[in-house]
Amino acid sequence: MMEEVVTHRVLGHALAQSDPRPGEPIRVLDVGCGTGDGLALLTESHEGLAPLVAENELDYFGIDVDPDMIDTARSQHTGRRAVFEVADMRTGLPDGDFDVYMSCGVPYSHLPHDEVVEVLSTIMEKIVRTRDSAVIVVDVLGRYSLEWTPHWPQTRWPYNMSFFEDATETIHDQMSFFDRRSLDAALISAAANAGARLAGLTFTDRSIVVGRHTATLAFNQAIPPYRSLLNDLARGHTDVNPADLLLRNPAGHAPAQIQGFFALLTDRWNSIVTQSTRTTNGLTSPQHARLLAKSLLACEQQLQQGLGVGHSLAATAVVGPSTVH
Structure with a gap:
């Protein structure tokens, strides 16, 4: 009832904004897919919410830089209509065009702010080159979560990733944090770099009081x-x-x-x-x-107002070629 319900809503909005080719499955690239949770979020029910898309109506492609994550994703989703590949979002985006470029689990926060702009610029350039429009979901850590008020003055700091309440093992990494203003600026900069137009831009806070x-x-x-x-x-x-x-x-x-x-x-x-x-x-x-x-x-x-006050902040944008020449 915490993360999944909100993510379900965000992804449902993204799918509704997309424009797949008539009679063809919707094509989704999960950027920083981890162990494939995004596939489950799209095709399985959560807290009484119906699946967002039938599996036979979805072409899912997940990429992650971590080979262990990809191995786990493949083993957990054997026989499903999904492809998982090791790739770095900064240099290894797959060929082809996609209706939705989704993310969940804050993969963009692993990058410095300038690299987030670079990755988004590359994605938008692909969209402008290959199609009329596509949808991007950008998932990042929220800057102003009450979980880390001592760090509010900073936008990038050493973060311990612990996924279970009683776990002793953590992963230490520098992570980037965003509020609505800084994530909006990153999207606008990327669109300018790519000659793209942003439409239907929405922001959603997730886990404001109940962050992990x-x-x-x-x-x-x-x-x-x-x-x-x-x-x-x-x-x-x-x-x-x-x-x-x-x-x-x-x-x-x-x-x-x-x-x-x-x-x-x-x-x-x-x-x-x-x-x-x-x-x-x-x-x-x-x-x-x-x-x-x-x-x-x-x-x-x-x-929630999409301000960057929760554990994570998701931005959803429809991207198409700029009408300005």
């Missing part, structure tokens, strides 16, 4: 473990203390728009908690706990 590092507390130990608490609620645990769920307006240097967003979110989030437990002083049943989890996640997702 509110569980690991790897970068900010001054916050409650919101993700763990929401997971407990969703499992029907009634021993969660409602006071622990209350959101604190994050203390970090940020533009006024970011501060205003968090003030609004804090007010709405805390109102849901207090209203839900006002007469009971606690959670009365597993159903009560699950309903509170659902309400809080809906609050986070409905209030």
Whole structure:
């Protein structure tokens, strides 16, 4: 109910904006595909949401620079209508044209900001050369996540990638962080380089309060473990203390728009908690706990404005040739 529901919505919007050739499968290039989670997000149901595309109506091509990731993707998706290849997005984009250039799992954040522009420029040049339009989904780490308020002044810093709450092994890498303004600037620069036109540009924040590092507390130990608490609620645990769920307006240097967003979110989030437990002083049943989890996640997702205030930020753009000569 956290990442996958939001990513499902982002990818559904991208597919709806695409323009595949009549009678042919939609062609998708998953840039930085990892172990092929994008294929599952496109073709499988999530939390009652129907698959976005039937597998026989999809030509899926996933690339990743990590051979181990590609080996795992191939083994997990044996027999499916999908191709996985080792390739570096900076130098090894496959030939051919695609209806959608998707990403999930923040692959672009592995690159310095200038290289993000270079990769996007190359993709847009391919689109301009080969077709009338295609859709790009650019997934990056959000700069102003409450998971790492001490790092808000920085746009690139050493990040520990830990994917499980109790895992001791982490991957250390320099990662780039974006807000809406900087990601928008990267897309505009790339379009100018490629002689391309941007249309239908949207931004979506994902996991604002429930980013994974509110569980690991790897970068900010001054916050409650919101993700763990929401997971407990969703499992029907009634021993969660409602006071622990209350959101604190994050203390970090940020533009006024970011501060205003968090003030609004804090007010709405805390109102849901207090209203839900006002007469009971606690959670009365597993159903009560699950309903509170659902309400809080809906609050986070409905209030998002695509500002770069979540764990990750996704931009979706329709790209075509420039009409200016």
